Amino acid sequence: MADRRIPVASGRPAERAGADRFTAEAERFRRELLAHCYRMAGSASDAEDLVQETYLRAWRAYDRFDGRASMRTWLYTIATNVCLNALSSRRMRALPSGLGGPSERGSEEVAPGEVSWLEPFPDGWVTPAADDPAAVVVARESLRLALVASLQHLPARQRAILLLRDVLAFSAAESAEILGTTTAAVKSGLQRARARLAELEPRPAALLEPADQQARALLDGYVAAFESADAQLLERVLRADAVLESTPFRGWRAGRVSCIDLLATEVLHAAGDWRLLATTANGQPAAVIYRRDSCGTLCASGIVVLGATEAGIARVTAFHEPALVALFGFPAVLGRRAKVEHSMDDSTC
Numbered sequence: 001m002a003d004r005r006i007p008v009a010s011g012r013p014a015e016r017a018g019a020d021r022f023t024a025e026a027e028r029f030r031r032e033l034l035a036h037c038y039r040m041a042g043s044a045s046d047a048e049d050l051v052q053e054t055y056l057r058a059w060r061a062y063d064r065f066d067g068r069a070s071m072r073t074w075l076y077t078i079a080t081n082v083c084l085n086a087l088s089s090r091r092m093r094a095l096p097s098g099l100g101g102p103s104e105r106g107s108e109e110v111a112p113g114e115v116s117w118l119e120p121f122p123d124g125w126v127t128p129a130a131d132d133p134a135a136v137v138v139a140r141e142s143l144r145l146a147l148v149a150s151l152q153h154l155p156a157r158q159r160a161i162l163l164l165r166d167v168l169a170f171s172a173a174e175s176a177e178i179l180g181t182t183t184a185a186v187k188s189g190l191q192r193a194r195a196r197l198a199e200l201e202p203r204p205a206a207l208l209e210p211a212d213q214q215a216r217a218l219l220d221g222y223v224a225a226f227e228s229a230d231a232q233l234l235e236r237v238l239r240a241d242a243v244l245e246s247t248p249f250r251g252w253r254a255g256r257v258s259c260i261d262l263l264a265t266e267v268l269h270a271a272g273d274w275r276l277l278a279t280t281a282n283g284q285p286a287a288v289i290y291r292r293d294s295c296g297t298l299c300a301s302g303i304v305v306l307g308a309t310e311a312g313i314a315r316v317t318a319f320h321e322p323a324l325v326a327l328f329g330f331p332a333v334l335g336r337r338a339k340v341e342h343s344m345d346d347s348t349c
Contacts (some may be wrong), residue, residue, distance in 0.1 A: 042093035140283025300325035
């Protein structure tokens with residue numbers, strides 16, 4: 001996560017003291033505000049920008065902050081309304097499974113700009129290792145990929161109400177004040193949001209924590225299968241009802257046989273083509289993906305997030321966007337083979 005502090009326009013002692021005071025009071029909420037803006041927007045990069053805008057607005061209004069509400073409530077008021085303003089002119093972010101039913105056809109890449117895709121979120125942005133373990137679990141559960149994807153189907157204002165009430169535990173009165181509406185409107189909006197969310201995800205999967213021994217074993221098995229192009233190993237880690245989806249492709253697969261058929265025919269060609277490095281995203285085991293190009297260089301390809309359960313991997317969601325690799329703090333290039341085994345002339349590399 002980039003270190004983005006509030007710029008101070010003047011070096012005068014009074015302004016420096018005000019900036020120091022503001023930073024001391026406000027910066028401790030940055031991580032949870034990032035998570036809030038991500039849940040609202042469905043994009044890690046957008047969340048960074050929205051939080052930065054929140055802090056800029058808060059700094060400009062800091063001399064008028066009278067303390068009637070807590071600093072946390074005040075910042076959430078600004079952040080929520082910054083998100084609502086931004087989302088009023090943006091399309092919903094989606095996953096392939098949110099666009100229609102599963103497909104048995106080959107991968108159909110969506111034209112750039114046709115769909116705004118949901119993005120994964122780096123756990124390290126909101127759950128540093130030093131945090132209380134119980135608080136980390138709660139934060140991760142509210143960032144699960146399936147939940148964030150479902151939230152995007154709610155109208156933005158309903159989304160905000162549900163997050164303020166059910167995730168952040170603000171009271172109905174506090175939520176009404178944050179949104180500039182009535183308590184009755186908050187209660188009505190919450191009821192509709194909960195009902196819609198239950199329709200979208202009636203039985204949320206019981207996912208394992210990334211540090212769970214079985215979850216780590218499933219991730220290791222998935223990584224080994226990819227790096228060795230071993231479809232049989234994939235059979236051992238995927239559940240029978242596993243789902244596979246990958247942006248920027250509209251089609252997605254349901255069922256282990258269908259998932260492995262797609263991967264074996266279109267993705268897993270030869271051992272060494274892929275390299276995966278373990279990480280965590282959205283409170284789930286994940287890996288950074290590198291693909292070897294025709295010159296033998298391992299280049300950033302994207303992120304894969306796994307829904308690990310006691311019965312195996314229930315869902316594989318891959319995001320083929322190289323820029324995400326840097327967002328997770330990994331390099332764009334890993335290395336190059338000493339000897340290129342492809343037919344392309346080295347001079348073109």
